[in-house]
Amino acid sequence: MSLEPKDEHDHKGWMQERDLTPVETTYLTVLMWLDKRLRIVDYLEILEDLYYKVNMQMPKSHTEQYNLDNKFWYxxxxxxxxxxxxxxxxxxxxxxxxxxxxxxxxxxxxxxxxxxxxxxxxxxxxxxxxxxxxxxxxxxxxxxxxxxxxxxxxxxxxxxxxxxxxxxxxxxxxxxxxxxxxxxxxxxxxxxxxxxxxxxxxxxxxxxxxxxxxxxxxxxxxxxxxxxxxxxxxxxxxxxxxxxxxxxxxxxxxxxxxxxxxxx
Ligand code: HEM
Missing domain, CATH: 1.20.810.10 (Cytochrome Bc1 Complex; Chain C)
Known part of the structure; x- marks a missing residue:
């Protein structure tokens, strides 16, 4: 086991373990470059979390609530x-x-x-x-x-x-x-x-x-x-x-x- 402190924003090792297509490599390289400087992965996670929380509070739409799926209200x-x-x-x-x-x-x-x-x-x-x-x-x-x-x-x-x-x-x-x-x-x-x-x-x-x-x-x-x-x-x-x-x-x-x- 390595005694080096773990850098959670360094994904290079993980990238080398898999065979990636050129598109995937480009995408991940850009993402890593941005993540190292702006920690965007953390912020994306916060946004995702917020999205689920807000959606959990969303009331049902009236089509769902009143089972209006097959009716057309003019x-x-x-x-x-x-x-x-x-x-x-x-x-x-x-x-x-x-x-x-x-x-x-x-x-x-x-x-x-x-x-x-x-x-x-x-x-x-x-x-x-x-x-x-x-x-x-x-x-x-x-x-x-x-x-x-x-x-x-x-x-x-x-x-x-x-x-x-x-x-x-x-x-x-x-x-x-x-x-x-x-x-x-x-x-x-x-x-x-x-x-x-x-x-x-x-x-x-x-x-x-x-x-x-x-x-x-x-x-x-x-x-x-x-x-x-x-x-x-x-x-x-x-x-x-x-x-x-x-x-x-x-x-x-x-x-x-x-x-x-x-x-x-
Ligand atoms: C720039 C002007 C406005 C824009 C762009 C706008 C946009 C919207 C949109 C997109 C919705 C979703 C439902 C729908 O489209 O019917 C909505 C709902 C609503 N709007 Fe507006 N609106 C505007 C002005 C107004 C005015 C003048 C009133 C009343 C004084 C109003 C009161 C409401 C209310 C109470 C809802 C909720 C309706 C519901 O839940 O069925 N809005 N608005």
């Missing part, structure tokens, strides 16, 4: 609306990131640089009109899908105990979806955007006591300016994506842990 397609919202969100995020390569949030010039960048996307950029349309359509499909998903959850009673928390997260998500829509609507800095912005400022100013402060914070003043467009842009491409993505992940994570509510 409202089932409406249970896809949450996933449909997620897909619309991902399409909007990808097309939006690509639009970001060409859009510039500047109010300088007449027409403004922002408006000119939209004209460039629509008339000169190859497939630019397609990219912008994809972004607008996916955004609008998302608003509709989220709203219909909320109706589905309401009419199947899926908001009841123990799913209240996910209902509340849902309320925040539908609000964020609408703020996404509003901030995006202002970005082309055309007539529609400008007057929608004006309405936003006036609505903020109408809030009792905090009105002026809210207008200043959200619109950068009481009249529309470069500060307004810059704020809308950063909200649209930075704050909202981070918060919304995190909340969607938590929302779906909770559905995964709780299982779908049974039909009532």
């Amino acid at each position: 409202w089932y397609p409406l249970y896809a609306l949450g996933s449909f919202s997620t897909i619309a969100y991902v399409v909007a995020a990808i097309s939006g990131a690509l639009l970001g390569f060409y859009y510039s949030p500047a109010t300088t010039g007449d027409p403004s640089t922002a408006y000119n960048s939209i004209t460039f996307i629509m008339t000169e950029l190859r497939f630019g009109f397609f990219l912008r349309s994809l972004h607008r359509w996916s955004a609008q499909v998302m608003v509709a899908a989220v709203f219909l998903h909320m109706l589905r959850v309401y009419f199947t009673g899926a908001y009841k105990e123990p799913r209240e928390l996910n209902w509340i997260i849902g309320i925040v998500l539908i609000s964020l979806t609408m703020v996404f829509g509003y901030t995006g609507y202002l970005l082309p800095w055309d007539q529609l955007a400008f007057w929608a912005g004006q309405i936003g400022v006036e609505m903020s100013l109408s809030i009792p006591l905090a009105g002026e402060w809210v207008a200043q914070l959200l619109f950068g003043g009481f009249t529309l300016s470069q500060s307004t467009l810059q704020r809308m842009y950063i909200l649209h491409v930075f704050f909202l994506p981070f918060i919304t993505t995190a909340l969607i992940a938590i929302h779906i994570g909770i559905v995964w842990m709780q299982g779908i509510a049974e039909p009532h």
Whole structure:
């Protein structure tokens, strides 16, 4: 027996004892290289353990619980609306990131640089009109899908105990979806955007006591300016994506842990 201290991250001896195919050798060499530096095997074990623990707590799906295997409940397609919202969100995020390569949030010039960048996307950029349309359509499909998903959850009673928390997260998500829509609507800095912005400022100013402060914070003043467009842009491409993505992940994570509510 060797008296050398055993290094549990050294798998070389074990590898030499077996005849391995070149694919296996490459896989194990990469795994060992990573494991020596990052101890990934230990972390993978922790993840595996967590996976089993979480699954042990998972309630049965309603198909299992109510033995619905061979029945088709004709409202089932409406249970896809949450996933449909997620897909619309991902399409909007990808097309939006690509639009970001060409859009510039500047109010300088007449027409403004922002408006000119939209004209460039629509008339000169190859497939630019397609990219912008994809972004607008996916955004609008998302608003509709989220709203219909909320109706589905309401009419199947899926908001009841123990799913209240996910209902509340849902309320925040539908609000964020609408703020996404509003901030995006202002970005082309055309007539529609400008007057929608004006309405936003006036609505903020109408809030009792905090009105002026809210207008200043959200619109950068009481009249529309470069500060307004810059704020809308950063909200649209930075704050909202981070918060919304995190909340969607938590929302779906909770559905995964709780299982779908049974039909009532
Ligand atoms: C960005 C918006 C949203 C996304 C991406 C989303 C995504 C999802 C997904 C994928 C599910 C799984 C079941 C299904 O698809 O029907 C789900 C379930 C659920 N959602 Fe949403 N959702 C959103 C907004 C909302 C809103 C606005 C509400 C309500 C105010 C809500 C409340 C719930 C509840 C309570 C469940 C559990 C339903 C059950 O167990 O049957 N969600 N959501």
